[in-house]
Structures are given as C-alpha cells and as structure tokens.
Amino acid sequence: MTLTPKGEARREALLDAVLRVLERDGASGVTHRSVAAEAGVPVASATYYFATLDDLFVSALRRATQQQVALFADLGEHDLRGFAEVMHDWAFTHRGAAIAQYELMFLAMRRDALRADAEAWYGALEHAIDPERLHPVRTRVTAHAIDGLLLRMLWLGEPSTVGEIEAAVREITSAISA
Amino acid sequence: MTLTPKGEARREALLDAVLRVLERDGASGVTHRSVAAEAGVPVASATYYFATLDDLFVSALRRATQQQVALFADLGEHDLRGFAEVMHDWAFTHRGAAIAQYELMFLAMRRDALRADAEAWYGALEHAIDPERLHPVRTRVTAHAIDGLLLRMLWLGEPSTVGEIEAAVREITSAISA
DNA sequence: CAATTTCTTGTACAAATGTACCAGAAGTTT
DNA sequence: AAACTTCTGGTACATTTGTACAAGAAATTG
Structure with missing residues (x-):
C-alpha cells in the first residue's frame, strides 16, 4: 500500500507521460498503453500504479x-x-x-x-x-x-x-x- | 451527394442524439454505435451520414x-x-x-x-x-x-x-x- | 537472514470500436 | 416507367481497449 522511493519515481514519470500524451493527442489519446509507451515502461506498470483510467485522469489533473x-x-x-x-x-x-x-x-x-x-x-x-x-x-x-x-x-x-x-x-x- | 428531406431529418435526429449522449456520458461516450442506439437507427445509418467520428463532433458543435x-x-x-x-x-x-x-x-x-x-x-x-x-x-x-x-x-x-x-x-x- | 511487502513484466481475453462492404428498398429525375 | 441517385440495414473483421492474473525480482522490515 505504501510506495517505495523507486515506486514513487515511476509513478511520477507516468503522470508526466500522461500530460505529454494529453498535450499531443488530447483526452481521447490517453490509454494505459499509450501512457506506458510514452513513459517507456510496460503496460502492466501503468495499471499497477493507476488501476483504472479514472485514477490516471484524476491524478494528472x-x-x-x-x-x-x-x-x-x-x-x-x-x-x-x-x-x-x-x-x-x-x-x-x-x-x-x-x-x-x-x-x-x-x-x-x-x-x-x-x-x-x-x-x-x-x-x-x-x-x-x-x-x-x-x-x-x-x-x-x-x-x-x-x-x-x-x-x-x-x-x-x-x-x-x-x-x-x-x-x-x-x-x-x-x-x-x- | 444531396440529401432528401427524409435524409435530412434523420441526419438531424442523429445530431440531436449526439448532444444527448454527450450530455449523459461526455465526449468519450460518443461512438457511432452509441449515437445510433440513442437515435434508434441502425449503426450503418450513423456511418452513412457521418463517415468518421470527427464529422459527428464537428457537426454537433x-x-x-x-x-x-x-x-x-x-x-x-x-x-x-x-x-x-x-x-x-x-x-x-x-x-x-x-x-x-x-x-x-x-x-x-x-x-x-x-x-x-x-x-x-x-x-x-x-x-x-x-x-x-x-x-x-x-x-x-x-x-x-x-x-x-x-x-x-x-x-x-x-x-x-x-x-x-x-x-x-x-x-x-x-x-x-x- | 528470513519474512513480508512492494514492484515488475509477460501474457491472456472478452468486449467494444472504427470502418468497410453489399444487396436491396425508397426516392427522385428525365 | 426507366434510369439514376439516395438511403437502409445487415454483416464482417482487424484493432484497440480495459482489466485481470500469476510468477518472480527487488526492496523493506523484523
């Protein structure tokens, strides 16, 4: 439930990736896969830190x-x-x-x-x-x-x-x- | 290329349906299928009048x-x-x-x-x-x-x-x- | 160092999507 | 009414999607 330092870093890298995808392709371009790709991490990593797409949007905002x-x-x-x-x-x-x-x-x-x-x-x-x-x-x-x-x-x-x-x-x- | 009166009516019915879907589910809820269902017409009818999703959004705006x-x-x-x-x-x-x-x-x-x-x-x-x-x-x-x-x-x-x-x-x- | 939690990653799958195609009905024009 | 355009609605399909699972690596804790 708690995040390790490394985990926190990856979480933030993913959030930055969300903002970049959002900037490039708009809201409809944000998917677990596109964000993971943008951040250079596997898909399952995106779903680990943000279980649902909703989590992704809320945290990014x-x-x-x-x-x-x-x-x-x-x-x-x-x-x-x-x-x-x-x-x-x-x-x-x-x-x-x-x-x-x-x-x-x-x-x-x-x-x-x-x-x-x-x-x-x-x-x-x-x-x-x-x-x-x-x-x-x-x-x-x-x-x-x-x-x-x-x-x-x-x-x-x-x-x-x-x-x-x-x-x-x-x-x-x-x-x-x- | 030109629309018959009946065609025009259906086109407008579809546009009204877009606005209702948009109101209910937001932009991400707008698909050819959801709009067609909302308007009570077959899917192919939505794609006939609005070939791409983009057409749908532009016309609705x-x-x-x-x-x-x-x-x-x-x-x-x-x-x-x-x-x-x-x-x-x-x-x-x-x-x-x-x-x-x-x-x-x-x-x-x-x-x-x-x-x-x-x-x-x-x-x-x-x-x-x-x-x-x-x-x-x-x-x-x-x-x-x-x-x-x-x-x-x-x-x-x-x-x-x-x-x-x-x-x-x-x-x-x-x-x-x- | 053993136990436990946190993290990683590949893989899987059902559901939904955009889009294309076609055969025929309905409408319009000559 | 013949020729033509517009419209209907069913169907098909490759892609992409969200989400889940499991087995192991890494880190943290006792």
Whole structure:
C-alpha cells in the first residue's frame, strides 16, 4: 500500500507521460498503453500504479493544477508585463498543455472530489491579481475577466503577442478600477 | 451527394442524439454505435451520414453553438434579470449540456475550421451585452468577465441562484462602467 | 537472514470500436 | 416507367481497449 522511493519515481514519470500524451493527442489519446509507451515502461506498470483510467485522469489533473498554480505564485506584485508573459507562454507556447488542462477540468466536472482543485486555481489567480486582497469584489471581477481572456486567446488565437496581451490586461484592470 | 428531406431529418435526429449522449456520458461516450442506439437507427445509418467520428463532433458543435447563440439573441436589451435567468438555466438546469458544449469547443480547438463558430459565440454574447456597440472596449471586457463567471459557475457551482447570479452580473457591469 | 511487502513484466481475453462492404428498398429525375 | 441517385440495414473483421492474473525480482522490515 505504501510506495517505495523507486515506486514513487515511476509513478511520477507516468503522470508526466500522461500530460505529454494529453498535450499531443488530447483526452481521447490517453490509454494505459499509450501512457506506458510514452513513459517507456510496460503496460502492466501503468495499471499497477493507476488501476483504472479514472485514477490516471484524476491524478494528472492534480499535478497539472499544482504546476499551474506555481506559475502564478512566482509572479511579483503589480507585474503586468510578467503576467502577460505567463499568459502568452501558457496560451501559445504551451497551447497543447493549456488545452489539455482545460480538458481535464471538464472531464473532472462531474466529480465533486475535484472541486478543491478548481478552487485552488481561482485562489492562485486572485492572489496574483491582488495579493493583499484589498478589493475583494474588484479582484473577483478581474479574475473572471482574465479567465475569459485566457479562454478567448485559446479559442480565437488573439490577442497573440505579449504586448497585445499586456494591453488587454491593462484594458481590463483600468476598466474595472476606473 | 444531396440529401432528401427524409435524409435530412434523420441526419438531424442523429445530431440531436449526439448532444444527448454527450450530455449523459461526455465526449468519450460518443461512438457511432452509441449515437445510433440513442437515435434508434441502425449503426450503418450513423456511418452513412457521418463517415468518421470527427464529422459527428464537428457537426454537433455547429448545432450546439447555433442553439446557444439563439438563446442570447432572443434576449431583450438591458434585461439583466433575463440574462441571469439564461445563465442559470444553462449552467444548472442544463449543466450536462453546457459541459458538453465546452467539451466540444475544446475538442474543436485543434481545428482552424471551427474558429468561425467560436467567433459566433463571442459575437452573440457581446451583442446581448451591448446591442448598439456603443462602448466596444467596455463591452469586450464585460464579455470576458461574463464568460469567466459562467466557467466559475460550472466549476464551483456558485453563484447558484438566479438572484445571486444577477447580483454577480450587476457586480461586473457596475465595476466596469463605474 | 528470513519474512513480508512492494514492484515488475509477460501474457491472456472478452468486449467494444472504427470502418468497410453489399444487396436491396425508397426516392427522385428525365 | 426507366434510369439514376439516395438511403437502409445487415454483416464482417482487424484493432484497440480495459482489466485481470500469476510468477518472480527487488526492496523493506523484523
């Protein structure tokens, strides 16, 4: 029931493999076999650490969310340029990963157990916007707008440059705090 | 190559069936067989009208987006209450359908051919917010915030009552136009 | 070092899947 | 009504799938 260090390492290697498969082929490409192949381990190893496909998805979502939260957490205060760079990186440079993460979120939507992860995401976003939480309402509205902007970037492919993204973010913050 | 009236009817029945399967079982539940069964037609009929699974998804997205756009289009101007009701209906009463539609959107993200549908969605949303397009910037920011709010409702399950949703929408519009 | 747990890996199998094919029915057009 | 297209629905098949099992290697524990 407990994991040895080596076991833990292989488990994490498999989770990383899930994210890569997800990025490359989408949710429907994730199978025990494809993940095992991506990680370079036998099939039975994937089923040993993740008995069902469900386990695979749930654990992968946890990992992806944690990585995403860390991205925003490392950001300095009021660093709109840095913020725009993170958004650009996420929506364009790692577009596949971003789409994959949303796919996971929607796959997880039918599961109450994963609500905590969704809350963590919103918490990280709001913290990046207003670390001191001085204006709760304004912060919440801004977070929604940023979230919507991210979605728009993924769907329409614009704004597409760091400069345009920064402008859009300024548009949001100034429209809301004006 | 052209469809007879009867053929067109069956084609649409199949598309409706896709949306129902999607709502019930998610994207992974959509197969030629499950859709055919849901529509009460033989399997070969599903493959006749939609040669590949891809055709099925693309056509279903078109249909779902059109229905969604129509929902917003029927709305009166400055009817925040009505707007909140539409949002509540969509995110709670028909939560499965809403999730399904987003799933389709993300499935479609890797296809340029479907960008037009995404644009139609944004167009409808912005039109519902500001029919006369008097304040383009403000309207765009508001649309993003509303979009983010919708996502939040689906992920966190709140705000959950029509009243709370209307309050959240007012929060957005007043924060932005203030 | 013996006992016990954790891990590895090959193998097996029923079920489900995408897709193709075909013979004939129903419909449309000339 | 003849010629043609569209549609129907049954059937077949190679692949891929999730999942299970078992026997042994490796690691951990007492």
